[in-house]
Amino acid sequence: MKITRRKFIFACGGAALLSTGMGGSEYIGKILNLNQLAEKDKEFIFSDIRFIVVGDPHVSANIKGNEVNITDKGNKRLEQVVNFVNKSDVDFVVFIGDMANDGSRKSNELVKSILKNLDKKYYVVAGNHDIIVSNNIFEKYYGPMERIEYIKGYQLLFIGIYKETNEDRTVLKWSFDFNKADKDAPTLVFIHGPVTDLPIECLHCQIKNKEILEYAKGIRTELERFNNLIGVYSGHIHYDSDQIINGTRYVTVNGLNNFRFANYLKVVNFSDKVGYSAIKDGKSYFELVTYM
Ligand SMILES: [Fe+2]
Numbered sequence: 001m002k003i004t005r006r007k008f009i010f011a012c013g014g015a016a017l018l019s020t021g022m023g024g025s026e027y028i029g030k031i032l033n034l035n036q037l038a039e040k041d042k043e044f045i046f047s048d049i050r051f052i053v054v055g056d057p058h059v060s061a062n063i064k065g066n067e068v069n070i071t072d073k074g075n076k077r078l079e080q081v082v083n084f085v086n087k088s089d090v091d092f093v094v095f096i097g098d099m100a101n102d103g104s105r106k107s108n109e110l111v112k113s114i115l116k117n118l119d120k121k122y123y124v125v126a127g128n129h130d131i132i133v134s135n136n137i138f139e140k141y142y143g144p145m146e147r148i149e150y151i152k153g154y155q156l157l158f159i160g161i162y163k164e165t166n167e168d169r170t171v172l173k174w175s176f177d178f179n180k181a182d183k184d185a186p187t188l189v190f191i192h193g194p195v196t197d198l199p200i201e202c203l204h205c206q207i208k209n210k211e212i213l214e215y216a217k218g219i220r221t222e223l224e225r226f227n228n229l230i231g232v233y234s235g236h237i238h239y240d241s242d243q244i245i246n247g248t249r250y251v252t253v254n255g256l257n258n259f260r261f262a263n264y265l266k267v268v269n270f271s272d273k274v275g276y277s278a279i280k281d282g283k284s285y286f287e288l289v290t291y292m
Contacts, residue, residue, distance in 0.1 A: 049152045049267045050090045053190070054081055056098035056127060056235045056255035059114070061106040074101070077256040078111070082118045088264075091151055093120055096235035096253060097127025097161075097192035099142070104133055108141045123149065126161045127192040127236060128172055128212075135162060146176050154230070154267070155182055159191035159219065172215035178222050186228045188267075194234040194241075195220050196250045202239040213237055223248075230267065 058074040085093050100107035115122065124142035131138060138145055145160035160175035174191065181187070189195075193216030198205040205213055213236065223229055231249040238255035251265070 049092075049154055050088075050265075051267070052081075052085060052088065052090055052093045052264050053233045053235075053251070053253050054093060054095045054256065055253040056096065056129075056238060057081075057111070058098050058101040058129065058255060059107055059111045060101040061104070061110040062102060074256050075110070075114075078114045079117075081256065082114060086117070086119050088120075090120060093118070093122040094190050094233065095122065095124045096190060096233060097125045098129040098235065098255070099124060099127070101129055102132060103129055103137060105137060108137060112141060123147075123156070123158060123190070125158055125190045125192050125235075128161060131161060131163060135160075148181060150185075153186065155185035155187045157181055157187060157189045159189065159216070161192055161215075172212060174216045174219050176219070176222075178225070181226075183225055184227050186230055187226050188230055189223065189232040191216050191219065191232065191234050193217075193236045194250070194252050195223065195232055196241075196243065196245065198237060199239060199241040199252070202237060202241070205237050205239065231265075233265070 056074075057078045059078055060075065099111045124138075126135070126138045126142075126145035135145065145158065147158045149156040149158070157176065162173055162175055163170050164173050165171075172193070174193070193213065195216050197217075198210065198213060207213070216234070216236075223232065229248045231251065234250075234252045235255065237252055239252055240254050241250075241252045243250050
């Protein structure tokens, strides 16, 4: 159903309502609990939000030899994305991780020099390449890797990543303190690794050592405790996938350094859950085409 009037708006903190108009003044200043709201009220509460999730850019300041074909695309496409986003009507952008291919300061400086031209709000999720040198480098450039933000009544969770060395091997782990999250708020989760099974159509995902791709799967148990989990967005596998499980949308986006890149996502309203449309390469490398 189309939202014709915006009855409610949220305070910046996302949990308290600032104003009301439909005899719902009992909600003012209270912590939102969706279960307390009548079904008819819900459709007025959630504003449309529009956001773009950008796949792994893998920008490199150290391009050499045959690496050019891979990383040069990431560098150029990040610039394209910035230009595209600046012209788009979106509330925010999420870079889903692997900003710098080698995790170095030099490559991150290059990323930041491109992102300084971005005039929309943006968030960066930490990926495995971002912590090659250290977690501190990521946080120096992009802020805390574990964070909760509120936009237009939606709770946004950004999940961290770290390496753990056990005896002779290093494994990737996700990190987040779920006690700090509101289990009832309409929630969008951004995490570098996919939390669902790897898509069977993804041929390059069929590697022997899959745990590096599946490091985030264990987080599903935590996510299942949320009452209004709208969408979970990931990168890492550089493959587009989109599925709905128990009413939650799970999306993986392709990497910027791959053939296709970036998905343009639009939350329509609560009852429709998450709308979805994609930006793909057009005929040429430098042309962007939007499909609705
Ligand atoms: Fe990646």
